[in-house]
Amino acid sequence: MISIIASDLDETLLNTNKHVDAYTIEQIKKVSDHGIQFVxxxxxxxxxxxxxxxxIGLYDKENTYTISLNGACVTENKNNRILYMQPMDHSLAEQIYKIGLQYDVCVQVYTIDTVYAYHLNDDELDFLKGRMQVKEIHETDLSFLKDVPIMKVLYENTSFDYLQSIDASLLTNIRQACDLSYSSARYFEFNKKGVHKGIGLKFLCDHLHIDIKDSMAIGDNINDLGMLKTAGIAIGVKNLHPLIKDQVDHICPYTHNENAVGHILHDYVLTKK
Structure with a gap:
């Protein structure tokens, strides 16, 4: 029986307008009323x-949770209380940052509460509007963050082929020290080795004394792969990235613009109870 559901946001739960549609909100309320964690x-x-x-009715709510920063942080929604965090080694983040400056990418550095962006472009600003705010920087190193935990670094470019060419040229030490992933058809992401959304889901299951086999993960992209492989049931939305279609148990016939998550909750959880 499903006791916890972890859902990706962008291109999964959120529609193109960056909101959750009424039908899906209704289904989230129903699973929550059944005592099932929606994360x-x-x-x-x-x-x-x-x-x-x-x-979705989970803001500042006790005993509800969020997995963020690709699994590098888990919080209780009440007061955004941090339960778990896995920052990168600072020297590794610095190396990745400096390499990014050599390419045609917007380099973004994530701390717990701030995102710093080097080489910010208008297209990226437009994409981020309504999602999150970033602070533009022009520093050529990360010494200004020497005492601040760095949770994630990413490169942004709208060419997936270009990002893959950077991936192919990475030094072995970086590849061995990082979990690498892609998202939103524009991001190449770096987390500490072993850190992905699945690790956050496993932590939450242990924290709540839930067997991982009683978990469900819903996603669309490569940075969801960790939790899709970790969860008891893995479901992709219709707009699932082609590279991970064989990594899910089911593919929903609806996209993120067609209440995919709402239909999944209704069809695979609520009608199974």
Whole structure:
């Protein structure tokens, strides 16, 4: 029996307008009323999803939780209380940052509550509007963050092929020290080795004394792969990235613009009770 559901946000739970539709909100309320945990699992910082938590009725609510920063942080929604965090080694983040400066990418550095962006472009600003705020920087190193935990670094470019070419050229030490993933058809992401959304889901299951086999994960992209492989049941939305279609148990016939998560909750959880 499903006791916890972890859902990705962008291109999964959220529609193109960056909101949750009424039908899906209704289904989330129903699963919550049945005592099932509905957990937002995002690559973004938890501070950036507060409006989404308000929409779905989980804002500042005790005993509800968020997995953020690709699993590098888990919080209780009440007061955004941090339960778990896995920052990167600072020297590794610094190396990744400096390499990114050599490419045609917007380099973004994530701390717990702030995202710093080097080489910010208008297209990226437009994409981020309504999702999160970033602070533009021009520093050529990360010494200004020497005492601040760095949770994630990413490169942004709208060419997946270009990002993959960077991936192919990475030094062995970086590849061995990082969990690498892609998202939103524009991001190449770096987390500490072993850190992904699945680790956040496993932590929450242990914290809540839930068997991992009683968990469900819903996602659309490569940075969801960790939790899709970890969860007891893995479901992709119709707009699932082709590279991970063989990694899920089921593919929903609806996209993120067609209440995919709402239909999944109704069809695979509520009608199974």
């Amino acid at each position: 937002c699992a995002t690559g973004r910082p938890f501070i950036s999803i507060q409006n989404t938590l308000k929409e």
